[in-house]
Each structure stands twice: as structure tokens, then as C-alpha cells.
Amino acid sequence: MNQIGMxxxxxxxxxxxxxxLTGISNVQQGWISAVEAPDFSEAxxxxxxxxxxxxxxxxxxxxxxxxSTSNHRLRSKYRSAVYVFDAAQYEAAAACLTALxxxxxxxxxxxxxxxxxxxxxxxxxxxxxxxxxxxxxxSNFILPRIRQLLQxxxxxxxxxxxxxxxx
Numbered sequence: 263m264n265q266i267g268m269x270x271x272x273x274x275x276x277x278x279x280x281x282x283l284t285g286i287s288n289v290q291q292g293w294i295s296a297v298e299a300p301d302f303s304e305a306x307x308x309x310x311x312x313x314x315x316x317x318x319x320x321x322x323x324x325x326x327x328x329x330s331t332s333n334h335r336l337r338s339k340y341r342s343a344v345y346v347f348d349a350a351q352y353e354a355a356a357a358c359l360t361a362l363x364x365x366x367x368x369x370x371x372x373x374x375x376x377x378x379x380x381x382x383x384x385x386x387x388x389x390x391x392x393x394x395x396x397x398x399x400x401s402n403f404i405l406p407r408i409r410q411l412l413q414x415x416x417x418x419x420x421x422x423x424x425x426x427x428x429x
Contacts, residue, residue: 267294267345269305270328276306278391278404279327284420285314292382294345296375303341315418321358327407331368342372
């Protein structure tokens with residue numbers, strides 16, 4: 263199992279996306295700081311099996327399920343980032359961003375950072391989407407991203423996890 267950190271939008275949304283994928287054994291929701299950016303920002307840590315879902319697919323999905331080209335005013339709270347745990351992962355993630363940039367009309371604002379520290383969200387907010395997908399926030403903001411995920415990345419979705427949603 264490998265680990266990678268992902269930040270970009272609300273960690274409730276990001277957690278819901280990654281919990282919907284095959285090859286994911288765990289998603290930790292909370293805040294991550296980076297060696298290069300010590301302020302904490304909403305993010306998730308994803309445990310994944312690279313033989314089931316490669317890092318390049320995780321990064322591609324991440325870029326397409328949050329505002330990865332927008333440098334909006336809440337970027338300090340929602341840093342668009344890939345947090346890596348070693349030098350090889352850093353090189354692979356940076357290469358992915360370069361390779362995927364042509365798929366976007368605007369420059370990506372997503373950066374690769376060395377993981378610094380992690381603080382979990384309160385238990386009340388863990389597994390926010392799948393605990394109650396009917397909540398207004400879930401149905402209005404997360405569910406449309408799940409539908410987008412199914413439309414564009416069906417090969418990487420976890421049918422067992424998604425079966426209980428009304429899509």
C-alpha cells in the first residue's frame with residue numbers, strides 16, 4: 263500500500279471522491295501542512311494500491327474534481343496540492359502534473375509538496391459523504407462530483423461503494 267496526500271477543495275468533497283475509487287483502502291480526512299508551506303490546509307491522505315489504481319490516475323482524477331486552475335481567494339484554506347512522502351513520489355507527481363497540463367485550458371495551480379504534518383477532522387465529520395449522502399451539502403456539492411467521476415473515470419470507481427447511492 264502506498265500513501266499520497268491530496269488537497270484542493272473541501273476535504274468532505276475530496277474524501278468522498280477518493281472513497282469512491284477502487285484500490286483505495288483508507289482515506290483520512292483533515293488538514294495537512296507541507297515542508298514548503300507550513301500552514302495547514304484542508305486535505306486527505308489516501309492509502310492506495312498502485313497495481314489497482316496508479317498514482318497518475320489518482321492525480322488526474324484529483325485535478326478534474328476540484329478547481330485545479332483557479333487561484334481563488336480561499337486557496338490558503340483549500341490549497342491545490344499533492345503531498346508526497348518521498349523523493350521518488352515527488353518526481354512522479356511532478357511529472358504527472360506536467361503531462362496532464364495540456365488537458366486544461368488554464369495553467370494548473372496545483373503544486374507538489376513534501377508532506378509535513380497531519381491533523382484529523384473531528385470524528386463527527388469523518389466519512390462525511392457516505393455517512394449521509396442525502397444531506398443538502400452532500401447532494402448539492404459532492405454528489406455532482408461523484409456523477410462526474412462515474413462519467414469520466416468509471417474504470418476506477420468502486421461499484422461496491424457506489425451501489426447504495428441514487429445516481
